Amino acid sequence: MTVHVIGAGVAGLAAALALVRGGQRVALHEAAPVAGGRCRALPDGTDNGTHALLGANRAALRFLVQIGAREGWVEPEPGGLPVLDLENGSARRVALSPLGWGDAARRPEGVTLGSLLALLRLALPGPDRSVADAFAHHPKLLRALVEPLTVAALNTPVGEASARRLGAVLRRLGGKGAARLLVARQGLGPDLVAPALATLACHGANLRTGSRLRGLVQEGGRVTGLDLGEAVQPIGPADAVVLALPPWEAVRLLPDLPVPTRHAPILNVHFNRLEEGPVRFLGLLGGLAQWVLVRPSGVSVTVSAADDSVGLNDSEAAARIWPEVREAALRFGLPGDWPVESPPARAVRERRATPRHGLNPPPAPPRRPLPNLALAGDWTLAALPATIEAAIRSGEAAAAALLSAQARQAVAA
Structure with missing residues (x-):
């Protein structure tokens, strides 16, 4: 079986790695000149953004180990995050985990019994509301900790951000070491994308850049070809496809998919x-x-x-x-x-x-909308915000779905 992975962002790289580790041949297609997606390196070598991981991002850290890149990610502020308040001039180190708040010097402003209970309620199941509403009675903690965490993790203003989605993040930060902050020492190119591509190449996976998928050829409810512009790549009966694309590209190819539109x-x-x-x-x-x-x-x-x-x-x-x-x-x-x-x-x-991680999000799309096609992408996971961790988990889930289907077919044969 050959699996064609469409999109060489983090989700596509994770799917490709899981597939080659599962014994499959992989062809990786990327429309852009370089791999990495939103985690790409720019032509001058800098990153496109300031990406960080936390100790709670177990899938991402496992992926780094698998590609031999874990040592490239360092903890820049082991003593707590230095935070400057430009309005009042205060400068302090803040522990990101509540386990570190026993030290008053590392405690965010606004930590009281009431605000701690509000944090606890956020991490428990219940009806959804905006983060701003959830902390309406605790404005100091909202400003000092909850709002920065919300915009960093959900990339959504607190007035519309889902408290339920933020609660999913908080539940992962409670364990020892879960709130450790890690960044790439040199950058995302040398410390994430390049080692992933090198590992895939060692497994025989091929990367083709400048290869945009124009359309899917379907017959009998299955993908039978990939329209790549210059030619149609046939998809044999034993082959499969992973679409690791942003939602607007996925819905262009599969118009009935439920996707986020904002x-x-x-x-x-x-x-x-x-x-x-x-x-x-x-x-x-x-x-x-x-x-x-x-x-x-x-x-x-x-x-x-x-x-x-x-x-x-x-x-x-x-x-x-x-x-x-x-x-x-x-x-x-x-x-x-x-x-x-x-x-x-x-x-x-x-x-x-x-x-936008607001209230009432669209339903998550099916992992396998077609028998020989699986979806990957940070937007395909309903429980997590769109982060590196979600991208890797989604890629691994897409690979697992295809490998499981192949195993079932082998047993039936």
């Missing part, structure tokens, strides 16, 4: 700054910048749920964000030169970065 943007700004020093990760409150990733090769800033800022041009974004970054760097004593004037910068805009 999306939220992310703005990323990358500053050129060559400076030796350790990898650092900072949080900001009360400004435009939210997360600051400092590497020797440059400074990357992420603005999630960026409805009001994704339209800024590069110079406007840099002019607003650099003073915030500089103030945080100086307050936390980051080494090197932090000039008043912004260094050269470029902005990367993902206008449809993730679905």
Whole structure:
């Protein structure tokens, strides 16, 4: 059996790896010039965004081990996340896990018995409501912890973000080590995408870039061909397909699929700054910048749920964000030169970065809408927000569905 994986983002890479580890031949097709999807590296080597993992992301960490890339992901702030509040000037290290809040110095502002109960209720099953409504009586904790976590994990403003979906995130953060923050030491290209492709190549998987799927040829309720523009790739009776595509592409090919139709943007700004020093990760409150990733090769800033800022041009974004970054760097004593004037910068805009994780989401699509076709993609999992973890889990689920179907067919034969 040959499985054609359409899309070489993280979901497609995870599906391909699970399939080759299951003994299948894999052909990987990617419409873009490079693999990685929203986790791709840009032509200048920088990442398209400031991506991080948590210790709770077990599927993602397992994937990194499988591709030999785990050591490339480091914990930049083991003592707690440095957070600067630009409105009141307070600077402190905050423990991301409630297990660390016994130390008052690492406790977020607004932690009270009532706000802790509100967090607990969020993690329990119940009727859905917005995150803002769930913490209406606890505005300090909402601002200091819950809102930053919501926009980072759900990429949706708290006024519309689903408390139930955020609760699914919180339930995964309770265990020991679950809230450890990890980032790629060099970047997503060398520390995620490149080792995944190298591992797949060792298993004989082929990657073809610039290969956009125009349409699916179907007969008898099965996929029999892939229209790749120049030619139609036949899909034999024993072959299969994984569609690891964003929802708008998946529904173009399979018009009856239930897919999310509303999306939220992310703005990323990358500053050129060559400076030796350790990898650092900072949080900001009360400004435009939210997360600051400092590497020797440059400074990357992420603005999630960026409805009001994704339209800024590069110079406007840099002019607003650099003073915030500089103030945080100086307050936390980051080494090197932090000039008043912004260094050269470029902005990367993902206008449809993730679905909007609001109330009453569309139902999850079937994992196998056709007998020889499985879906992958972070948007296909109803229980998790659209993250690297969800992308990998979805790819593994798509591979497992096809491998299970093949095993059943072998038994029946």
